[in-house]
Amino acid sequence: MKEKKLELYYFEQCPYCQIVLSAMRVAGLEEKVTLLDIHEDHKLKEKLIKVTGRGTVPCLFIDGKPMHESRDIADWIHRYARELQGEEGRT
Numbered sequence: 001m002k003e004k005k006l007e008l009y010y011f012e013q014c015p016y017c018q019i020v021l022s023a024m025r026v027a028g029l030e031e032k033v034t035l036l037d038i039h040e041d042h043k044l045k046e047k048l049i050k051v052t053g054r055g056t057v058p059c060l061f062i063d064g065k066p067m068h069e070s071r072d073i074a075d076w077i078h079r080y081a082r083e084l085q086g087e088e089g090r091t
């Protein structure tokens with residue numbers, strides 16, 4: 001499986017973003033995710049709204065496709081980490 005391009009729109013003080021960041025750390029994926037802090041660059045929030053119609057974070061772009069909702073993102077991260085680990089196990 002080709003690894004996916006992962007970009008997380010977030011900001012530090014957001015508790016829902018912390019759920020996702022923590023899931024990424026537990027899954028060992030934090031180095032594979034580009035973090036985009038919407039409070040550091042306000043154009044990011046404009047882009048988020050333009051592309052998704054929603055300004056809330058966290059939002060994870062998976063190969064350019066947005067996923068909202070911290071729970072859905074955390075679930076997806078764990079599934080993806082298991083897929084990657086499964087691949088490693090086969091090689």
Ligand SMILES: N[C@@H](CCC(=O)N[C@@H](CS)C(=O)NCC(=O)O)C(=O)O
Binds near residue numbers: 013016056057058069
């Ligand atoms: N149900 C969402 C809640 C996300 C949420 O409310 N995020 C807040 C920051 S903590 C936000 O982006 N608020 C900005 C807004 O509502 O425009 C989730 O679990 O991801």
